[in-house]
Amino acid sequence: MEIKNRKILDTDILIIGGGTAGCYAALTIAEQSDAKVIIAEKANIKRSGCLAAGVNAINAYIVEGRKPEDYVDYAKKDADGIVREDLLLTMSEGLNRVTEKMEKLGLVILKDENGKYVARGNRNIKINGENIKPLLASAVEVLPNVTILNRVAITDYLVKENRIYGAVGFSIENETAVEIRAKKVLCATGGASGLYRPNNPGFSRHKMWYPPFNTGAGYAMGIESGAEMTTFEMRFIALRCKDTIAPTGTIAQGVGAKQVNALGEVYETKYGLTTSQRVYGTVKENLLGHGPCYLRTEGISAEQDDSLKKAYLNMAPSQTLKWIEQGKNPSEQNVEIEGTEPYVVGGHTASGYWVDTRRESTIHGLYAAGDVAGGCPQKYVTGAMVEGEIAAKAMVEDLAKEKAASYEMTEEEKAFCDNRFEEKMKEYDKILTNQSGLYDTEQLEEAMQKVMDTYAGGISNHYQFNENQLNLAEEKIEKLKELSKGLGASNMHELMFVYELKNRLTVCETLIYHLRARKETRWHSFAENLDYPDKSDEWLKYVNTRKENGKIHVLFRELVKRGETYEHSY
Amino acid sequence: MSIAINQSKCVGCGRCSQVCPGTLIGMGSDGKACMLYPKDCWGCCSCIKECKADAIALYLGADMGGMGSKMSVASREQYLDWKIEKRDGTVETIVIDRKQSNQY
Numbered sequence: 301m302e303i304k305n306r307k308i309l310d311t312d313i314l315i316i317g318g319g320t321a322g323c324y325a326a327l328t329i330a331e332q333s334d335a336k337v338i339i340a341e342k343a344n345i346k347r348s349g350c351l352a353a354g355v356n357a358i359n360a361y362i363v364e365g366r367k368p369e370d371y372v373d374y375a376k377k378d379a380d381g382i383v384r385e386d387l388l389l390t391m392s393e394g395l396n397r398v399t400e401k402m403e404k405l406g407l408v409i410l411k412d413e414n415g416k417y418v419a420r421g422n423r424n425i426k427i428n429g430e431n432i433k434p435l436l437a438s439a440v441e442v443l444p445n446v447t448i449l450n451r452v453a454i455t456d457y458l459v460k461e462n463r464i465y466g467a468v469g470f471s472i473e474n475e476t477a478v479e480i481r482a483k484k485v486l487c488a489t490g491g492a493s494g495l496y497r498p499n500n501p502g503f504s505r506h507k508m509w510y511p512p513f514n515t516g517a518g519y520a521m522g523i524e525s526g527a528e529m530t531t532f533e534m535r536f537i538a539l540r541c542k543d544t545i546a547p548t549g550t551i552a553q554g555v556g557a558k559q560v561n562a563l564g565e566v567y568e569t570k571y572g573l574t575t576s577q578r579v580y581g582t583v584k585e586n587l588l589g590h591g592p593c594y595l596r597t598e599g600i601s602a603e604q605d606d607s608l609k610k611a612y613l614n615m616a617p618s619q620t621l622k623w624i625e626q627g628k629n630p631s632e633q634n635v636e637i638e639g640t641e642p643y644v645v646g647g648h649t650a651s652g653y654w655v656d657t658r659r660e661s662t663i664h665g666l667y668a669a670g671d672v673a674g675g676c677p678q679k680y681v682t683g684a685m686v687e688g689e690i691a692a693k694a695m696v697e698d699l700a701k702e703k704a705a706s707y708e709m710t711e712e713e714k715a716f717c718d719n720r721f722e723e724k725m726k727e728y729d730k731i732l733t734n735q736s737g738l739y740d741t742e743q744l745e746e747a748m749q750k751v752m753d754t755y756a757g758g759i760s761n762h763y764q765f766n767e768n769q770l771n772l773a774e775e776k777i778e779k780l781k782e783l784s785k786g787l788g789a790s791n792m793h794e795l796m797f798v799y800e801l802k803n804r805l806t807v808c809e810t811l812i813y814h815l816r817a818r819k820e821t822r823w824h825s826f827a828e829n830l831d832y833p834d835k836s837d838e839w840l841k842y843v844n845t846r847k848e849n850g851k852i853h854v855l856f857r858e859l860v861k862r863g864e865t866y867e868h869s870y
Numbered sequence: 871m872s873i874a875i876n877q878s879k880c881v882g883c884g885r886c887s888q889v890c891p892g893t894l895i896g897m898g899s900d901g902k903a904c905m906l907y908p909k910d911c912w913g914c915c916s917c918i919k920e921c922k923a924d925a926i927a928l929y930l931g932a933d934m935g936g937m938g939s940k941m942s943v944a945s946r947e948q949y950l951d952w953k954i955e956k957r958d959g960t961v962e963t964i965v966i967d968r969k970q971s972n973q974y
Contacts, residue, residue, distance in 0.1 A: 343891045352891045352914035356972055410971035418971075426971045430950070451893065472893060504871040504931035506892075506910050513892045513912070543934040554974025607973040613952055613966055617941065618871060618913045618930060624954045624962050625930065625939040793893065793906075 301732045301791060303725050304475040308718070311338040311447070313695055314466060314482035316454050316518065319349025320681055321670025322488035323436045324398065325688035330443045333696045337446045338480055340469065342453040342796065343513065345437045349490060350511055350647075350671070351681065354430035356550050356615040358409075360395050360680040363419040368392035371423060372862075375678040378574045380822050381840055382531060383650055384675030386657050386865045391676050394686035399425070402685075406435045421553060430614040432681070452478055453796045454517065456724055457485070458717045459525040463664040465709065465717050467521075468724045472792045477728060479721040481709065483702065484665050484695040487653070488688065491536075491645030491671035492516025492807045494745070497753035497760070498641045499545055507618065509538040509545050509640045516644065518672040519652065520803035523810055528654040528662040528846045528855075530674040532807075533814035533827045535642035536649045537579045537763060541595075542636035546619035548595055550611050551635060555600045559637070561590035571824075575648075579639045580824035583762050594634035605629040639825065641759055644807060647671040647679045649826065654844055656867050658694035659687055662846075665698075667691040675842075675860075731798055734788035741787055741797045744780055745804070751776040752808055756815060763825040770816045777812065781805050810845055810852060817843045817854045871931045872908040873917060874940060879925035886917035886926060918943050919950070927955070 313329060315322045318341035329337055341348055362368055371392040376383050399417075403409050410418040410426035417425045440446060454469035458481070466481040493510040506512040523529060539548050551557045559568040559581065567590070571581030582593045597608075608630055612619040623629055646652030652674030653661045660667050669687035670679075679687065752758055755773035757765035765773075784802055789795040819832045820839040842857040860866045875886075875895075882901040895917060898904045903925070905911070918926045924944060930936030938957035943950055950966040 343893050344888055347889050347914065347916040348891045352912065352916050356974065408969055408971050420974070426973070428966075428968055428971045430966070430968065450888075500871075500931070500933050502931075502933045503909055504934045506912050507871040507931070507934060508912075511891065511912060512910065544930070550974050609964060610966055611972045611974045613950075613964060614972055616913075617915050617928065617943075617952070618934075620952075620964070621928065621930060621939060621941045621954060622935065625937050625956065626935070 302729050303477045306477050308479045310481045312336045313484045314480050315339045315486045317489035318345035321684040321688035323440045324685040325692040326440045326446050328689045328692035339448045340452045340454050344450045351433035354615045358425045360682045361425050379677050384860045385862050387676035391683045391686050395682045398685040455799045457521050457525045460716050464666040472796050477725045487518040487668045488670050489518030490514035496641035496758040497749040510643045515800040515803045516807035517803045520806035523847050530654040530844045531650040532811045533818045534649040535826045536645045537642050538640045539579050542638045544618040546616035551595050555604050557595040557597050560596045561585045576823040576826045592636050597630035600631045605631045645671045646674050650677045659691040731789050737786045737788050741801050764828040766830040774812045777808050813852045871913045872911040874927050876925045879923050881923045885920040889916045889920045
């Protein structure tokens with residue numbers, strides 16, 4: 301097979317990834333301007349991204365009596381100080397605005413008799429979020445200035461002298477390669493799963509917490525184009541229901557279930573209640589021989605059983621299936637819990653693009669929003685939408701300025717884009733015509749996950765690592781990168797798998813640099829460095845990286861604290 | 871964890887293939903849907919919600935403790951009717967009112 305067709309498209313704004321942040325950005329752009337938008341989405345925006353199955357609650361909301369600053373404090377505490385307060389505050393200020401918008405689009409939100417949203421704790425409100433993504437997607441699909449390219453996988457940015465001119469990729473449906481020239485580009489591709497060996501490594505390998513289809517493409521394209529990245533070392537590990545990898549927060553908050561060990565002892569208070577401490581406590585109890593660990597649900601009411609089963613159907617149906625299949629409700633059997641494999645995801649921890657408050661990356665004209673953007677943890681669904689909104693407004697503003705200055709892409713810039721497109725098409729053809737390799741994508745993916753699991757703090761090593769192990773991980777990932785150059789594909793779908801693996805290898809490499817650079821253990825489990833088991837105030841700073849001429853450079857930046865704002869100085 | 875497609879019920883509309891967030895479902899030469907990559911399913915049930923012919927069901931892999939039950943879902947006005955058929959043929963249903971928010 302070879303590339304048979306080529307398509308060159310021009311647009312004002314290209315959005316890569318039609319998930320939560322990308323779709324919300326498109327809505328905002330259409331409200332604010334008449335700019336032409338293309339959304340390039342490798343699946344179909346109707347259910348793509350993190351919201352495919354739905355979401356059980358809005359977990360980032362400023363409830364009555366609280367203010368955005370309180371949310372910043374919460375996220376800062378959970379990340380033990382390594383956050384960008386400017387980003388967190390601008391995100392927190394928009395949470396209620398986007399929630400109201402989603403309600404207007406049809407999202408069901410629980411209200412009291414006075415018409416006010418019913419809070420679940422300090423930051424959450426109750427919804428029926430099963431159809432949140434179709435609601436958002438439908439609103440985008442009717443926009444006249446937005447063109448949606450479903451089933452188009454983007455592989456590379458078009459970046460010259462630190463300015464972006466668009467991106468290139470291909471259709472996974474037919475042999476068409478696509479060049480999209482754009483004045484502004486928003487990266488909204490999500491975070492990275494599948495870097496480490498997962499909880500269910502065999503048949504159910506994709507029964508994971510984070511979407512297995514979020515392969516770190518946005519991180520990888522940014523890294524290879526020289527964008528600065530931050531805080532990859534703050535990995536995210538979720539505490540989940542065993543086997544189904546379904547959420548535990550719904551049970552813990554919904555019916556007040558405590559974490560208990562096999563002896564029936566409540567252990568969560570021994571280790572602390574931050575997100576990483578809850579995972580760490582479970583790991584420690586297992587190592588002490590007190591496993592397995594559970595959420596204590598025995599004795600809840602029949603009504604609570606029913607509510608739990610319904611809540612899971614609206615976001616993680618396999619858990620309800622498991623309860624029914626086993627013939628035991630949560631009231632009759634505690635729910636066993638475990639930590640997942642580590643992910644890199646900026647919506648929960650602070651990993652991602654180093655951006656300014658307008659969400660522009662260190663590459664001119666390239667913006668980032670949602671899980672791919674760094675410095676702003678605990679953003680969840682609504683925070684991702686706010687970031688989409690902020691980036692959208694910034695892009696519209698910058699387009700207006702350039703229009704006023706009559707800026708147009710020069711012939712030389714267009715020629716650069718077209719030449720790069722030619723190069724990439726040759727690369728696609730090389731992979732599509734190569735059938736002779738010993739190794740296939742699946743085999744290399746398995747090898748990568750084994751390396752990361754063994755040497756970079758995966759499940760089987762209780763999330764722990766030391767520098768010697770990380771050095772080995774780096775060496776082995778480099779070898780796999782080399783092997784990946786010889787991969788072949790027999791159709792366009794397999795071609796996408798090849799690029800997904802390449803993306804993951806690139807993310808792994810940068811992650812290893814970050815894990816090695818932070819010489820302390822600030823977050824148990826998330827970054828458990830056995831060479832430096834304690835935390836130190838010396839490390840109250842960001843670890844950032846930037847790839848230049850094929851080499852990753854580590855740089856440290858001072859914390860951006862309350863009242864301060866970081867802006868790029870180029 | 872994956873989906874099972876009942877070939878005798880599939881009407882070949884292609885909606886499941888279009889919506890899958892992993893683009894894992896193809897259309898076979900017989901015009902019917904087929905799961906191309908069973909091990910790559912996330913279990914989100916998007917395809918099952920899209921299917922009007924009740925032809926697709928979710929099941930848990932044996933490595934997740936699955937015991938052969940199949941789960942499907944049908945839309946009816948504002949309701950989602952979830953159906954779990956166990957290996958012994960017994961059926962349990964749960965009705966979700968989409969206008970009601972979650973209790974938790």
